Amino acid sequence: MELGELKSRAIRIHDLYDRLNRRERGRVWTRNEFMLGFMGDVGDLAKLVMAEEGARDVPGGRTALEHELADCLWSVLILAHRHNVDLELAFRRTMAELDETINAQLARYEDTR
Numbered sequence: 001m002e003l004g005e006l007k008s009r010a011i012r013i014h015d016l017y018d019r020l021n022r023r024e025r026g027r028v029w030t031r032n033e034f035m036l037g038f039m040g041d042v043g044d045l046a047k048l049v050m051a052e053e054g055a056r057d058v059p060g061g062r063t064a065l066e067h068e069l070a071d072c073l074w075s076v077l078i079l080a081h082r083h084n085v086d087l088e089l090a091f092r093r094t095m096a097e098l099d100e101t102i103n104a105q106l107a108r109y110e111d112t113r
Contacts, residue, residue, distance in 0.1 A: 003087065003088050003091075004088075006073070006077060007077050007080075007081065007087070010073075010074050010077040010078055010081070011077075011078070011081055013074065014078050014081070017029070031079070031082045031083065034075065034078060034079055034082060035079065037075065038072065038075035038076070038079065041068060041071045041072050041075055042072060044068050044071075045065075045068040045069065045071075045072055048060070048064055048065040048068050049065070051065075052065055
């Protein structure tokens with residue numbers, strides 16, 4: 001799946017959650033609440049990564065790790081959408097900046113040999 005397809009699918013699920021939350025709670029999540037939910041997902045992901053590395057016991061194994069990674073990706077896509085960020089453009093720009101910065105740092109190490 002391409003990023004655009006992932007984003008479209010994420011937004012469809014987001015819209016379903018909005019419908020469900022309106023019916024159950026009379027309101028939808030704010031951008032801040034999405035961020036807090038994402039932080040919770042990252043905490044769950046950290047525990048599952050530790051379990052994958054053998055540092056802790058967490059039920060669910062590999063399936064739970066894959067699920068949580070997908071949840072985190074969904075949250076990032078929705079946060080970008082809710083904040084009107086072109087994630088593909090931002091990712092390309094950031095990776096180009098990092099590529100340039102890291103290569104410049106590596107070149108300095110090679111020049112000092």
